[in-house]
Amino acid sequence: MTTERLIEKASVRVREAIAAELGSDLLLCAYADINEQGRFAREWIALTDERILLLNEATLQTESVLVSDIRDSYTEPLVGGGRLVIQQKCAAALKLYYSSSRAAVFSEVARALEQLPAGEALSINAHLDRLRCDSCRRLLPEKNGICPACIKKGETLKRITRYLLPYKAKSAMLALSSAAITAAELAPPLITKRIVDDVLVPSGDSPAPVDQRLALLLWLVLSLVGIRVMSWGAEWIHGWIMSWIGAQVTSDIRSQLYRRLEMLSLQFYDKRKVGALISRATRDAGMLQEFLVDGLPYLIINGLMVLGIFGFLLWMSPSLSLYIMLPVPILMVWGIVFWKRMRGYFNQWGQVWSNLTDHTVETLTGIRVVKAFAQEKREMATFARHNHRVREVAVRTAINRGVFFATITFLTGLGMLMVWFFGGQQVLADEITLGTLLAFYSYMWLFYGPLEWFGQVNDWMTRAFAGAERIFEIIDTDPEAYENPHALRMPKMQGGISFHGVRFGYDKSKPVLNGIDLDLKPGEMVGLVGRSGVGKTTTVNLIARFYDPDYGSISIDGTDIRQIDLRDLRSQIGIVLQEPVLFSGTIAENIGYGKPGATFGEIMRAARTANAHNFIINKVDGYETQVGEKGAGLSGGERQRVSIARAILHDPRILILDEATASVDVQTEKQIQEAMGHLSRGRTTISIAHRLSTLRDADRLIVLDEGRIVEQGSHAELMEKRGVFYDLVQLQQAVAQIIAIKE
Amino acid sequence: MGSDNTQGETKSLNAITPITVTHPERVDIDALRLFREPAWVLRLTIEGDRSYTRIKIVRAAPLSHPDQYISFLDAKDEEICMIDSMDQVDEPARALIREELDRRYLTALIRHVTSIRNEFGTSYWDVETNRGQREFVVQNVAENAQWLGDHRLLIVDVDGNRFEIADLTALDKRSQAAVEQVL
Numbered sequence: 001m002t003t004e005r006l007i008e009k010a011s012v013r014v015r016e017a018i019a020a021e022l023g024s025d026l027l028l029c030a031y032a033d034i035n036e037q038g039r040f041a042r043e044w045i046a047l048t049d050e051r052i053l054l055l056n057e058a059t060l061q062t063e064s065v066l067v068s069d070i071r072d073s074y075t076e077p078l079v080g081g082g083r084l085v086i087q088q089k090c091a092a093a094l095k096l097y098y099s100s101s102r103a104a105v106f107s108e109v110a111r112a113l114e115q116l117p118a119g120e121a122l123s124i125n126a127h128l129d130r131l132r133c134d135s136c137r138r139l140l141p142e143k144n145g146i147c148p149a150c151i152k153k154g155e156t157l158k159r160i161t162r163y164l165l166p167y168k169a170k171s172a173m174l175a176l177s178s179a180a181i182t183a184a185e186l187a188p189p190l191i192t193k194r195i196v197d198d199v200l201v202p203s204g205d206s207p208a209p210v211d212q213r214l215a216l217l218l219w220l221v222l223s224l225v226g227i228r229v230m231s232w233g234a235e236w237i238h239g240w241i242m243s244w245i246g247a248q249v250t251s252d253i254r255s256q257l258y259r260r261l262e263m264l265s266l267q268f269y270d271k272r273k274v275g276a277l278i279s280r281a282t283r284d285a286g287m288l289q290e291f292l293v294d295g296l297p298y299l300i301i302n303g304l305m306v307l308g309i310f311g312f313l314l315w316m317s318p319s320l321s322l323y324i325m326l327p328v329p330i331l332m333v334w335g336i337v338f339w340k341r342m343r344g345y346f347n348q349w350g351q352v353w354s355n356l357t358d359h360t361v362e363t364l365t366g367i368r369v370v371k372a373f374a375q376e377k378r379e380m381a382t383f384a385r386h387n388h389r390v391r392e393v394a395v396r397t398a399i400n401r402g403v404f405f406a407t408i409t410f411l412t413g414l415g416m417l418m419v420w421f422f423g424g425q426q427v428l429a430d431e432i433t434l435g436t437l438l439a440f441y442s443y444m445w446l447f448y449g450p451l452e453w454f455g456q457v458n459d460w461m462t463r464a465f466a467g468a469e470r471i472f473e474i475i476d477t478d479p480e481a482y483e484n485p486h487a488l489r490m491p492k493m494q495g496g497i498s499f500h501g502v503r504f505g506y507d508k509s510k511p512v513l514n515g516i517d518l519d520l521k522p523g524e525m526v527g528l529v530g531r532s533g534v535g536k537t538t539t540v541n542l543i544a545r546f547y548d549p550d551y552g553s554i555s556i557d558g559t560d561i562r563q564i565d566l567r568d569l570r571s572q573i574g575i576v577l578q579e580p581v582l583f584s585g586t587i588a589e590n591i592g593y594g595k596p597g598a599t600f601g602e603i604m605r606a607a608r609t610a611n612a613h614n615f616i617i618n619k620v621d622g623y624e625t626q627v628g629e630k631g632a633g634l635s636g637g638e639r640q641r642v643s644i645a646r647a648i649l650h651d652p653r654i655l656i657l658d659e660a661t662a663s664v665d666v667q668t669e670k671q672i673q674e675a676m677g678h679l680s681r682g683r684t685t686i687s688i689a690h691r692l693s694t695l696r697d698a699d700r701l702i703v704l705d706e707g708r709i710v711e712q713g714s715h716a717e718l719m720e721k722r723g724v725f726y727d728l729v730q731l732q733q734a735v736a737q738i739i740a741i742k743e
Numbered sequence: 744m745g746s747d748n749t750q751g752e753t754k755s756l757n758a759i760t761p762i763t764v765t766h767p768e769r770v771d772i773d774a775l776r777l778f779r780e781p782a783w784v785l786r787l788t789i790e791g792d793r794s795y796t797r798i799k800i801v802r803a804a805p806l807s808h809p810d811q812y813i814s815f816l817d818a819k820d821e822e823i824c825m826i827d828s829m830d831q832v833d834e835p836a837r838a839l840i841r842e843e844l845d846r847r848y849l850t851a852l853i854r855h856v857t858s859i860r861n862e863f864g865t866s867y868w869d870v871e872t873n874r875g876q877r878e879f880v881v882q883n884v885a886e887n888a889q890w891l892g893d894h895r896l897l898i899v900d901v902d903g904n905r906f907e908i909a910d911l912t913a914l915d916k917r918s919q920a921a922v923e924q925v926l
Contacts, residue, residue, distance in 0.1 A: 078846070100904045139901075344926075347885060350885075
């Protein structure tokens with residue numbers, strides 16, 4: 001095994017200073033960010049296999065300790081950070097303080113400091129978290145996450161547009177209708193210009209006769225009508241297709257995201273909060289849809305329009321265009337600056353609203369408590385306070401919004417005045433026609449409109465793209481190896497399980513299992529015993545391959561489980577958990593979950609074996625009783641028996657019972673015990689139970705402590721041995737007696 | 744259960760419970776000695792009773808009463824005793840307590856806000872604190888900033904670091920404006 005090194009980037013000064021003391025063969029080099037005086041400053045720690053060096057970045061003062069002089073080292077969590085304590089054999093302890101930002105790194109450092117003096121090879125997680133964006137050096141909102149400021153918008157847009165590919169015809173129609181709408185907006189001022197110049201006030205020495213002008217007028221008005229009709233049709237088609245495509249594309253992305261979420265390993269889920277993932281699946285996708293349906297068409301049409309108008313304006317009168325452009329920079333700056341402020345108000349508004357609703361929901365759901373303590377008055381007062389705040393913020397938001405639009409109107413008004421003033425002069429000087437001036441006037445309205453909102457568009461786009469980027473990040477994560485073509489098919493297992501020197505930790509620096517060797521014969525029933533947190537659940541998680549061991553291996557019937565087809569493996573493992581999860585649907589559907597296509601007869605047989613049949617037929621709807629997300633309407637014991645029936649129908653070779661009876665009363669436990677007895681017959685069963693009495697039937701008990709097997713044998717043998725197990729039983733009996741007396 | 748035989752129950756309870764209950768509040772504060780011996784080991788001794796090394800000093804109400812209700816914990820995080828106020832111990836002990844508390848509570852007090860950029864629902868702060876200059880990121884400020892009083896604000900950044908503004912109105916105008924913008 002190669003030694004892992006954790007080396008953080010240091011300035012040249014620091015690197016040289018460290019090299020001068022320790023040479024260049026460093027195992028580890030990391031910095032703490034709070035100094036002894038409690039100020040933010042860097043203190044470096046560097047290790048070789050012989051020496052530890054501490055270095056103050058500002059003063060370059062060093063302190064060095066021989067690894068052999070270390071007695072003990074550990075990290076201690078503080079409020080908002082922690083400290084690393086290195087106890088020396090015969091000198092003061094060394095302490096390094098760090099903020100929470102550095103806590104992960106320092107848990108690795110502490111681990112290294114445990115391994116080195118023990119003469120072990122360094123095995124730490126040397127992967128450094130990316131805290132800052134690589135390109136703009138901004139701090140990242142999520143470690144190793146994306147930097148919202150540096151998303152390559154082009155790339156993301158390209159990727160989003162790739163989702164449009166399956167809908168080529170509709171996309172083409174969309175582009176066409178966008179162009180048509182733009183054209184329909186741009187054309188009318190040109191026609192009115194002709195109405196003015198050629199029909200109403202014809203210029204030149206010999207104007208056309210009146211009846212010719214009348215005919216022309218009719219044509220021009222008719223074409224205006226034509227344009228209106230076209231515009232109406234185009235907008236209709238455009239709106240329809242855009243919503244269709246927007247909804248379709250986001251639904252495509254959403255289902256791709258969901259498919260990927262289902263296939264990702266549990267390891268992935270351990271690192272993230274489920275809430276954040278749900279928000280990705282709904283909020284980020286929603287934001288993207290909103291952008292695709294509202295934002296993008298708006299951007300395209302208005303972008304085209306602004307360009308088109310600008311072209312027309314320049315073509316008609318370059319000098320007059322210049323005057324129109326004068327307020328534009330102010331308008332845009334105002335839009336951007338003010339939009340930022342408005343967003344602040346909107347956020348605040350959302351916040352005070354949610355405070356108000358939270359308070360209302362909380363007190364109304366807890367109304368019994370409020371009344372029991374006679375606190376109605378106080379709650380009313382709190383509500384009044386929140387309400388007052390909502391009013392305050394609402395008023396301020398409204399005022400600011402008013403100011404915003406008033407200013408915009410004022411600025412655009414200035415542009416209008418300039419057009420009238422300078423344009424009027426040009427008309428009088430015969431430089432432009434009256435029609436041109438009027439066309440100018442109309443274009444200006446069209447021109448300023450979109451500009452007001454441009455300040456907002458960038459922000460909008462960034463949010464939507466950041467959402468898209470977060471979704472893509474998950475879509476790009478590697479799924480579990482279900483589709484490995486080299487995997488060994490094992491549709492019929494015997495159920496013999498062996499662990500060979502298995503070590504594992506969810507966090508690599510904190511091993512939960514510390515070398516487990518274990519052999520289970522097919523059909524054997526063993527109980528895993530130990531205090532909470534010693535690695536019982538972890539052990540069974542490894543058998544189902546929710547995680548792979550860091551060292552060592554696990555095999556089933558002599559085959560390493562990493563080589564077994566994952567589907568074959570899991571389809572032959574049944575798990576009954578402490579808090580059974582039932583999905584919405586009927587009881588029958590839930591039992592049938594373990595075996596798609598099971599007949600009703602099979603389902604009933606399973607329920608009978610699980611001691612569930614009786615309570616089920618006593619329900620009004622029998623097997624068709626609806627159960628909710630957490631099995632609403634069923635008691636804990638009933639849910640548990642449904643989940644056992646599910647496992648029975650699943651018919652696994654290997655059965656895992658993880659605290660299956662922990663949350664039910666003694667009466668129900670007996671029934672469940674019996675059901676589990678039926679279930680475990682002839683299957684390799686691993687049962688984890690808090691109540692040791694439930695494990696009396698086990699062929700063998702395995703006692704875990706601190707990630708190691710400390711005792712094993714039958715119940716009687718272990719009691720005789722008077723070791724860890726004996727102590728546990730004694731303690732439980734004492735507690736049980738106390739409870740019995742109290743009851 | 745009936746109330747008439749409570750006495751008997753209590754008796755039998757005592758007979759079979761091997762668990763000893765400690766009563767931290769019974770420690771006589773006057774017998775409390777806090778000192779360093781040797782210089783790098785903080786010891787807590789209850790005169791004539793017991794002595795602890797590796798003790799932890801924590802605040803029971805760190806936000807509202809930082810100088811009151813100071814609790815002493817042993818190496819297993821069990822409370823040894825609590826003092827209701829710093830006045831209950833002599834000055835040298837008080838200094839030691841202050842020093843330990845300063846080390847434990849790494850919250851930084853914001854003195855000046857250089858800039859806050861709010862982009863894409865994330866805010867980037869650059870501040871001067873009593874511990875020096877610091878940059879940090881807060882996601883969703885509304886959720887991660889907590890008003891502790893009318894003008895007192897606690898901000899928790901993405902890593903769980905804590906920053907406090909003791910009195911917003913006491914900051915300079917620019918800092919105030921910057922904070923108000925994001926809240």
